[in-house]
Amino acid sequence: MIFIIVLFGLISIVLSVLLFRKFQSLKYPSIICFTYTLISLLLIFMLGKVEKVNLVDLINDREPKIAKNNEQSTGPNGTIVKIKEQVLIDAPIIKQFPELPRGCEVTSLAMLLQYKEISVDKMELATKVEKSTVPFKKENGYFYWGDPNDGFIGDMYSYENRGYGVYHKPIRKLAEQYLPKKIVDLTGSEFSELQIYLSLGNPVWVITNTTFRKLPETAFEKWNTPNGNVKITYKEHSVLITGYDNQTIYFNDPIDGVKNKGVKKDDFLEAWKQMGSQAITYLP
Structure with missing residues (x-):
């Protein structure tokens, strides 16, 4: 045409x-x-x-070179993006230990921002991320604590004190301080949406769990928070997705410092969806 x-x-x-x-x-x-x-x-x-x-895209010739069965999607700014069959991004790997035993979320964000050539480290992000001030208490068999959608829960720096983690909303706000008007919150999307950004060469921050497979219901508990009940698991974890192929999802894991770790695709996606399909990246 x-x-x-x-x-x-x-x-x-x-x-x-x-x-x-x-x-x-x-x-x-x-x-x-x-x-x-x-x-x-x-x-x-x-x-x-x-x-x-899109005349701008025709002039700039921004169409990816590898297509997946001629499958294509509409990417940022209306760009037509052909989803690649396989992707593997060379993003920096950062370990959360020993400084941040519960700091997987900010460490994975540091990897994302550093790949975008933003000069920031995990310790700066740990200081700046929003924190919940709601105290923990157990009363009549019920747990009362803060909402990880509002800020980090508990102690990020030590296992000696009670703590949990943080979800996508405070991480998005924190990321926007370094990339204003560039952060994309893909939470609730299908994995095909993440593939669009990965095909463009953008790694994706996500929430999963430490087993990288779907957890049994016994691994979860409910908290009463100022915003209502929140279902949580102490196996909650955050990694940076760096690629995929037909069988595998690849990611940088801040726990052990393994770069481009591979896990069976179906298992990883089930774990990610179980944690609310939380995902954040940035515009090209």
Whole structure:
């Protein structure tokens, strides 16, 4: 269709020149030719709209080189992105230990931001991430504590004190301090949405669990928070997804410092969905 639009434009220009020569003896030859040219341009614009052609992307040739069974999706800013069959991104690996025993979320965010060439480390992020001030208490068999959607729960720096972690909302707010108007919260999306950004070369921060497979219900408990009940597991974990293929999800794991660790795709996705499909990345 793009070829047809370009061809139609060239034909219009040629016909405009010919019409000018043919009618130059008339009183208003330029008006006639200008009117024809304007109509031609309007037709080209309408054709482009019908096909949703993104002229900026055509000029910049931003279409990925590898396609997955001709599958394509609409990416950021309306860009047509062909989802790659396999991706493996060379993002920096950072260990959370020994400084941040419960700091997997900010450590994985540090990897994401450093890959984007933002000069920041895990300790700075640990200081800046929002913290919950709701105290823990157990009363009549019920647990009362803060909401990880509001801020980090408990002690990030030591296992000697009670602690948990933090979810995507405070991490998104923190990331936006370093990449304003560039952070994309993909929480609740299908994995195919994450594949769009991974195909563009952007790693993705996610929440999963330390086993990287679906947990039994016995691994969870409920807290009463100011926002209502929250279902949590102490196996909660955060990693940076760096790639995938047909069988495997690859990620940087801040617990053991393994770069591009591979886990069976189906297992990883079940664990990720069980934790609410939380995911954050940035615009290209």
